[in-house]
Amino acid sequence: MKTDPFWWDAARPEPTHLALPDALSDVLIIGGGYTGLSAALTLAKRGQSVTVLEAEMPGFGASSRNGGMIGNLLKPGLSGLIDSYGVERGCAIYKEALASVEFIAKRIGEEGIDCDLELNGRFYPAVLDKHLQAMEGDFKVRQKYLDIPEEMVGPNDYAEDVDSAGYKGGLRQHHTGGLHPAKYVKGLAQAATRAGARIIAPLRAEEIIKNSNGFAVKTATGTLEARTLLIATNGYGAGLYPFLQKRVFPVGSTMIATEELSENLVASLFPTRRMITDTRKMLSYYRPSPDGRRVLLGARPTIFPAAPEVQARSLKKTLDSIFPALRQASVSHIWSGNVAYDFAAMPTIGEHEGVFYAMGYCGSGVAMSGYFGHKAALKILGDPEGETAFDGLPFEDRFYYNGKPWFLPVAMIGYRFRDYFGF
Helix, strand or coil: EECHHHHHHCCCCCCCCCCCCCCCEEEEEECCCCCHHHHHHHHCCCCCEEECCCCCCCCHHHCCCCCEEECCCCCHHHHHHHHHHHHHHHHHHHHHHHHHHHHHHHHHHHHHHCCCCCCCCEECCCCHHHHHHHHHHHHHHHHHHCCCEEEEECHHHHHHCCCCCCCCEEEEEEEEEECCHHHHHHHHHHHHHHHCCCCCCCCCCEEEEEECCCCEEECCCCEEEEEEEEEECCCHHCCHHHHHHHHHHEEEEEEEEEECCCHHHHHCCCCCCEEECCCCCCEEEEEECCCCCCEEECCCCCCHHHHHHHHHHHHHHHHHHHHHHHHCEEEEEEEEEEEEEEEECCCEEECCCEEEEEECCCCHHHHHHHHHHHHHHHHHCCHHHCCCCCCCCCCCCCCCCCCCCCCCCHHHHHHCCCCCCCC
């Protein structure tokens, strides 16, 4: 059983071995994942000198570890957004999520990125009747205000999505889908490099200093200077920038991949190859591999840190409960990574004291991260097209949080309790 991501078998992140630039960069981006690379590509194409600084390898974090699922559902739902911000602003925010899917598909096409993109839809099965009722309520609100190709299905009507008994029905989307995340981020890095961006990896940013030229960022091998700084670290920012450290917190997620299976078996489990995410508080997300030979599943298997073998057993038990036909299949890969949340459970983009940032995708960032990277780049350029409906939304801290999310195990215990008893 490998403990590297399954995705790395086809596209392993690699160092760049580039030296620090001698001259002042127009823009320095800290973070070489989807957000940072997308921003670098946009900026370089607009004639900016761009340096990307990545602590590991380009795409080493969540960008090459995630499930490769392209979605557009925001955690508050359209109903929650309307309750908080009114119909006009709430719908505008949701439309940004819809636009992110169109943007990522267009960018992949324009750059010729071979990443197994399939926009064949996604299914959200309801575990409990009350989940289905809540899902249907938000679905009706979306149908009222937005033109989205999706539908609700009952317990006897989801067989084309997934061959698993016991769900109460769910939401079927026709415009989202999946890709190979490591191939995608590798293609983004190559596109940004072709456009003229310099990617330095691995090299960690150690300190940010504001100076007369803009910003200086200290590293173990020297100092980089730039007129403008963008932080795009998502769940891997640690204590680099206190403003973000107090507002964004990492949340771990773990995935497994099965051994190679027969294509007929995998096709029988996922007849339309749609991506699947259930409605549990401690949710599971699963899909066929792009080649149709494996099943991949992700979740949060243990509340506290545990050995890979322990996590693999827990996730395999979950997989077997969904697909009894896979009980004899072994696990070939297990790996973990960090997503990032803020206290509003919403992606965030903005600027603080001259530092631009985009992050906090709440586990649904495959499309939104690249989109927000592009938008952050346009903001840096002063382009009005960089405006988003997320601009100016509350980005709050909490007095009890200063970079160590001690409260997550408590929350997860509560979620496990609610899932177990059906609350």
